[in-house]
Each structure stands twice: as C-alpha cells, then as structure tokens.
Amino acid sequence: MIKVEDLHKSFGKLEVLKGITTTIKQGEVVAVIGPSGSGKSTFLRCLNLLEEPTRGRIWIGDQEITDKKTNIMKVRQHVGMVFQHFHLFPHMTVLENVTYAPIKVKGMTKAEAEAKGIELLKKVGLEQKANEYPSRLSGGQKQRVAIARALAMSPDVMLFDEPTSALDPEMVKEVLEVMKSLAHTGMTMAIVTHEMGFAREVADRVLFLDGGQLVEDAPPHEFFASPKSKRAQEFLEKML
Amino acid sequence: MNLDFSQIVPSIPYILQGIAVTLKIVVFAALLGFVFGVILALMKIGGMKVLTWFADAYTSVFRGTPLVLQLVLIYFGIPQLTGFEIDAFPAAVIAFGLNSAAYVSEIIRAGILAVDKGQREAALALGVPYKLMMRDIILPQALKNILPALMNELITLTKESAVVTVIGAMDVMRRAYIVGGQVYRYIEPLLIAGCIYYVLVMLLTLLGKALEGRLRKSD
Ligand SMILES: Nc1ncnc2c1ncn2[C@@H]1O[C@H](COP(=O)(O)OP(=O)(O)OP(=O)(O)O)[C@@H](O)[C@H]1O
Ligand SMILES: [Mg+2]
Numbered sequence: 001m002i003k004v005e006d007l008h009k010s011f012g013k014l015e016v017l018k019g020i021t022t023t024i025k026q027g028e029v030v031a032v033i034g035p036s037g038s039g040k041s042t043f044l045r046c047l048n049l050l051e052e053p054t055r056g057r058i059w060i061g062d063q064e065i066t067d068k069k070t071n072i073m074k075v076r077q078h079v080g081m082v083f084q085h086f087h088l089f090p091h092m093t094v095l096e097n098v099t100y101a102p103i104k105v106k107g108m109t110k111a112e113a114e115a116k117g118i119e120l121l122k123k124v125g126l127e128q129k130a131n132e133y134p135s136r137l138s139g140g141q142k143q144r145v146a147i148a149r150a151l152a153m154s155p156d157v158m159l160f161d162e163p164t165s166a167l168d169p170e171m172v173k174e175v176l177e178v179m180k181s182l183a184h185t186g187m188t189m190a191i192v193t194h195e196m197g198f199a200r201e202v203a204d205r206v207l208f209l210d211g212g213q214l215v216e217d218a219p220p221h222e223f224f225a226s227p228k229s230k231r232a233q234e235f236l237e238k239m240l
Numbered sequence: 241m242n243l244d245f246s247q248i249v250p251s252i253p254y255i256l257q258g259i260a261v262t263l264k265i266v267v268f269a270a271l272l273g274f275v276f277g278v279i280l281a282l283m284k285i286g287g288m289k290v291l292t293w294f295a296d297a298y299t300s301v302f303r304g305t306p307l308v309l310q311l312v313l314i315y316f317g318i319p320q321l322t323g324f325e326i327d328a329f330p331a332a333v334i335a336f337g338l339n340s341a342a343y344v345s346e347i348i349r350a351g352i353l354a355v356d357k358g359q360r361e362a363a364l365a366l367g368v369p370y371k372l373m374m375r376d377i378i379l380p381q382a383l384k385n386i387l388p389a390l391m392n393e394l395i396t397l398t399k400e401s402a403v404v405t406v407i408g409a410m411d412v413m414r415r416a417y418i419v420g421g422q423v424y425r426y427i428e429p430l431l432i433a434g435c436i437y438y439v440l441v442m443l444l445t446l447l448g449k450a451l452e453g454r455l456r457k458s459d
Contacts (some may be wrong), residue, residue: 128324
C-alpha cells in the first residue's frame with residue numbers, strides 16, 4: 001500500500017507538485033497520466049525518494065518513508081523502479097544485472113540469486129539471453145531485463161516511468177505483456193504512461209495530473225468515458 | 241659526423257640495469273598516483289565543501305609548479321623538516337605519485353561525471369549503498385572510458401621519471417650520463433637511453449591497447 005498526503009515538491013522556485021493526496025491499495029494498479037511537465041515523473045520519483053519531497057508525507061506499507069529516521073536505502077529495496085531508458089548496467093551480463101543487488105544489497109548467496117534470476121528471466125522470456133551483455137539486446141529486451149532486475153529484489157511495490165516511451169512501436173507490446181502479467185500476480189503498481197489503451201485495460205484507477213495537481217482520480221472506464229474536468233477532456237481529445 | 245658505439249658497448253648492460261630502477265619508480269608512483277587520484281576525484285564530486293576545496297587546491301598546486309621542484313623539495317625538504325634522511329627511491333615515488341595523483345584525479349573526475357546519470361539512479365533505486373555503487377557500477381564504467389587518458393598519464397610518468405637524475409637515483413638516464421662522463425662521449429649513451437625509453441613507451445602503448453580490447457567485450 002502507498003499513501004501520499006499533501007505531497008509538495010519544488011525545484012528552487014518552481015513548484016512542480018502542489019499538494020497531492022492519494023492512496024494506492026495493496027495489489028492495485030494505478031496509471032498516472034497527464035501532459036508533459038505536469039509532474040508525473042517527479043511524483044513517481046518521490047515515492048522511492050529519488051526526489052526528496054519539500055513537504056507532505058508518504059507511507060509505503062505501514063512505514064512512513066518521509067520520516068527522517070527511516071533508512072532510505074532499506075525502503076528502496078522494497079520499491080522497484082523501471083525507467084524510460086532502462087539504465088541496465090552495461091558492463092554486466094543480463095544475469096549479473098539481475099543478481100547484483102540481491103547478492104550485494106540483500107546478501108543472498110550467488111547460487112540462490114542466480115536460481116531466482118533465471119526464473120525471473122524465464123518469466124520475461126529472456127533466459128536464453130542470460131549471458132549476453134545489454135548492448136546486444138533490443139530495446140524491448142532491455143526493458144524486460146530491467147523489469148526482471150527490479151523484481152529480483154522482491155519488491156512490494158513497482159514504479160514504472162514511461163516504460164515503453166523509448167521503444168520502437170513493434171517492441172511496445174512485449175513489454176506491456178510482461179507488465180500485464182505482473183499486474184495479474186497482485187503486484188502493487190504505479191505506472192506513468194502514454195499508452196491509453198493499456199491504462200484502460202490494465203489499470204484499476206487512473207490518476208490525472210496537471211500543473212502539479214491531482215485533477216482526477218477515477219476508475220478507467222469512468223475517466224475515459226466521462227472525464228469531469230475540462231483539462232482532462234482536452235488532454236484526452238489530444239491523445240485519442 | 242662521428243658516432244662510435246664500440247666504446248659504449250661494454251657499458252650497455254650497466255645502462256640496461258637502470259630499467260629496473262626506472263620501472264620500480266614508475267610502478268610504485270603510478271599505484272600511489274592512481275589510488276590517491278581516485279580518492280581526490282571522489283572528494284571533488286562528493287559534495288562536501290571542505291574536501292572539494294582541499295582536492296581542488298591540491299590539484300592546482302601540483303599542476304601549477306614544476307615536477308623537478310616538487311621532487312627536490314621532497315628529497316631535501318623532508319630531512320630538513322623531520323631530521324630523517326630519505327633515499328632517492330622513496331623520494332621519487334612520493335614526488336611522482338603525488339604529482340601524478342593531481343592529473344589522475346582530474347581524469348577520473350571527468351570520467352565519473354561522463355557516466356550516464358541514469359546509472360546512479362538505477363543503483364539507488366535498487367538500494368545499492370554509495371560505496372558499492374561507486375566501486376561496482378560507476379567506477380568500472382568511468383575507467384573504461386578514461387583508459388586511454390590514464391595510459392597517457394602512465395607514459396608521461398615513465399618519461400618524466402628521468403628527472404630523478406637530479407637527486408641521484410640510478411635510473412636509465414643517470415646511468416647513460418655517467419657512462420658518457422667516463423668515455424667523454426655523450427651522444428651514444430644518451431641515444432641508447434632514448435631507445436630504452438622509446439621501447440618502454442611502446443610496450444606500455446601495446447599494453448594499453450590490449451587492456452582496452454578486453455574492456456570492450458561488453459559492447
Ligand atoms: N531535477 C530537476 N530540476 C529542476 N527542474 C526539474 C527537475 N526535474 C523536473 N523538473 C521540472 O519539473 C517539471 C515536471 O517535470 P516531470 O519530469 O515530473 O514532468 P512529467 O510529467 O514527467 O513530464 P514528461 O511527460 O515530459 O516526462 C518540469 O517543468 C521539469 O522541467
Ligand atoms: Mg516524465
């Protein structure tokens with residue numbers, strides 16, 4: 001579960017998040033959408049403290065991560081993140097990418113981590129690439145490895161920041177399929193995306209951000225059929 | 241033109257023995273310079289004002305004054321300050337190591353900053369602590385990119401090591417000089433010394449290429 005209360009974030013004078021309050025329940029899949037610059041990435045990055053909130057409070061599970069006493073590194077182990085540009089470690093093989101953090105951060109044995117890594121690579125359909133370097137993979141394959149790498153830490157929550165935006169169109173589907181099957185396992189997920197079809201089909205709720213504010217928070221069928229705010233209407237007209 | 245190597249031939253082994261001295265100085269100074277250079281580079285990017293200031297000042301001083309001066313200052317300065325004599329070899333290692341660290345730290349700093357900042361974020365997002373992140377993720381990628389620059393620094397160090405002659409270390413250069421004095425012919429022994437340095441530099445260049453090739457296996 002993720003609970004966000006009155007979250008503010010400023011970069012210098014620029015206020016990017018202007019008080020966001022919402023709750024993402026255990027096992028819920030939430031799509032975060034909105035125009036460019038509305039603060040979607042910043043919102044997501046606050047949830048694992050890659051950005052430090054200026055004001056407000058955030059809980060992951062029953063732990064308040066904005067509490068000064070909280071060990072940020074520990075929190076991040078429970079929150080997986082997938083980036084638009086993958087950020088695989090280029091000097092490590094696929095399997096090493098997936099096993100590095102479990103071994104070095106969680107203290108798993110190499111054998112344990114590799115068994116789990118192979119199992120995860122199977123899930124994303126890439127076990128035959130275990131010993132390749134990332135430079136030999138396509139974008140879609142890289143992103144699936146990145147998902148496996150995040151899952152290898154057994155996170156309670158997964159954050160996705162436009163995971164398919166940097167992909168060639170023919171590779172978008174393979175990544176969305178992996179995310180869809182992950183959603184079906186009951187993983188709590190927050191996904192920033194421009195894939196409206198995916199949001200409609202997979203998300204339990206849509207959060208629409210505009211100008212740093214949470215303008216709408218509704219189930220997808222409601223949001224897409226009859227957006228309440230003018231800003232969401234305009235946004236959807238442009239997107240669809 | 242009269243070049244006559246015949247008188248020098250018996251002394252060639254004597255000059256060649258200087259290679260060991262030169263190499264020993266270069267290897268230890270390079271190690272010191274690398275380790276200390278990494279530490280200085282981390283100080284420069286670490287965001288702690290005092291450390292950044294120290295590392296910047298250090299670099300500025302060591303780059304801004306002649307190497308020979310640093311060497312002589314250490315060789316004669318340490319005994320004067322501490323009362324303990326220092327041999328030419330440790331003095332040379334310290335001087336070249338400290339000097340090289342200044343250059344190496346700049347190379348490494350640039351190399352670290354050139355690593356995609358997404359790498360840092362990916363590591364942080366996985367909960368990887370700063371030290372491990374630097375050691376296992378950022379530095380290996382930085383080193384790959386800056387290997388040619390580091391090799392260059394090592395080559396410079398090898399050639400510059402000839403200035404230890406001024407404090408009397410028996411390196412290639414000094415031996416050539418001594419032989420020249422004995423037979424009153426300087427050109428021949430100095431040419432031989434020149435060849436030795438050139439061969440050493442070529443070997444280092446080859447070594448660098450081989451290392452680079454190995455590091456490139458991931459692309
Ligand atoms: N580190 C930063 N320093 C200064 N300004 C920033 C920083 N990160 C983001 N911003 C600014 O905050 C605003 C929101 O950025 P954010 O990346 O959260 O938007 P977004 O909704 O994800 O947009 P996009 O759809 O283009 O990814 C933008 O105006 C951006 O320029
Ligand atoms: Mg964004």
